[in-house]
Amino acid sequence: MTRILSRSEILGLFDKGQIPPNVAIVSIRNHNDDKRIRLDNVKNEMIVVRFDDLEFGEEKEGCVPSEHQVKRIKEFVGKNKEKNFWVHCNAGISRSSAVAVSIEFWKTGKAKKAVGILHPMIHFPNLRIVQIACSIVDDFSLLTEVELFQNKIVHQGFDNFNF
Numbered sequence: 485m486t487r488i489l490s491r492s493e494i495l496g497l498f499d500k501g502q503i504p505p506n507v508a509i510v511s512i513r514n515h516n517d518d519k520r521i522r523l524d525n526v527k528n529e530m531i532v533v534r535f536d537d538l539e540f541g542e543e544k545e546g547c548v549p550s551e552h553q554v555k556r557i558k559e560f561v562g563k564n565k566e567k568n569f570w571v572h573c574n575a576g577i578s579r580s581s582a583v584a585v586s587i588e589f590w591k592t593g594k595a596k597k598a599v600g601i602l603h604p605m606i607h608f609p610n611l612r613i614v615q616i617a618c619s620i621v622d623d624f625s626l627l628t629e630v631e632l633f634q635n636k637i638v639h640q641g642f643d644n645f646n647f
Contacts, residue, residue: 490576500564512573581607586617
């Protein structure tokens with residue numbers, strides 16, 4: 485199972501001691517956020533990656549997600565494949581949902597099943613991250629499913645989703 489969280493949600497769970505030992509954490513932070521956070525003291529396996537929430541064409545705005553960073557995440561997933569994954573970024577909307585859906589895809593190989601972890605009223609995955617994740621495994625079915633998910637939200641609203 486892969487869970488998508490905001491920074492405040494995961495810190496709240498950490499403060500309450502509610503992060504189970506069978507959870508590996510992917511901590512996504514802004515490129516210029518070099519502060520340590522309380523979560524850095526967690527005993528769970530954790531990877532920290534730093535990139536901003538940028539899509540294609542926004543390269544001059546900050547630090548874009550790179551293939552190297554996404555490959556590091558995939559390697560981390562491979563080393564911890566028996567664990568559940570909790571993925572957090574600042575808001576828990578775009579970067580974390582893109583990484584989480586990619587993790588589910590890498591683990592199952594099923595794009596539709598991976599997209600099933602997304603909630604249309606909360607998540608809108610960063611397409612740059614999804615595209616990189618797909619290129620690593622040379623399978624773009626996830627990118628297609630995520631684009632369908634996003635188009636359904638944009639063009640049809642929330643009424644066409646089963647909650």
